[in-house]
Amino acid sequence: MTSENPVVVVATAEASPGKEDEVEQAFRKAVRAVHTEPGCLLYALHRDPRSPSTFVMVEKWASAEALATHGKAPALAELGGVLKGLLARPLEVRTLTPLPEGDERLGQV
Numbered sequence: 001m002t003s004e005n006p007v008v009v010v011a012t013a014e015a016s017p018g019k020e021d022e023v024e025q026a027f028r029k030a031v032r033a034v035h036t037e038p039g040c041l042l043y044a045l046h047r048d049p050r051s052p053s054t055f056v057m058v059e060k061w062a063s064a065e066a067l068a069t070h071g072k073a074p075a076l077a078e079l080g081g082v083l084k085g086l087l088a089r090p091l092e093v094r095t096l097t098p099l100p101e102g103d104e105r106l107g108q109v
Contacts, residue, residue: 004064006098
């Protein structure tokens with residue numbers, strides 16, 4: 001791990017109608033692989049109960065370098081290939097800088 005600050009990523013995917021199960025399974029497979037990548041501190045899949053076609057991945061990486069390595073890793077390349085044709089719109093990815101405050105266990109992802 002480097003001395004850099006951690007990086008948080010929130011990625012949102014909307015499955016095309018009827019493709020929800022395929023999208024979920026693709027993400028589930030990726031989660032298992034990504035958890036073994038260096039610098040992965042969190043890689044957690046969520047589903048929006050009000051919009052079951054919407055999946056949200058919350059990620060935390062030890063550094064920008066670890067995130068960059070993840071971006072070139074086989075698991076992400078495979079996920080991108082599987083998701084082609086399954087999403088209603090392009091994946092939305094936000095990279096965030098944590099601003100911890102208060103209790104260190106509660107004030108940051």
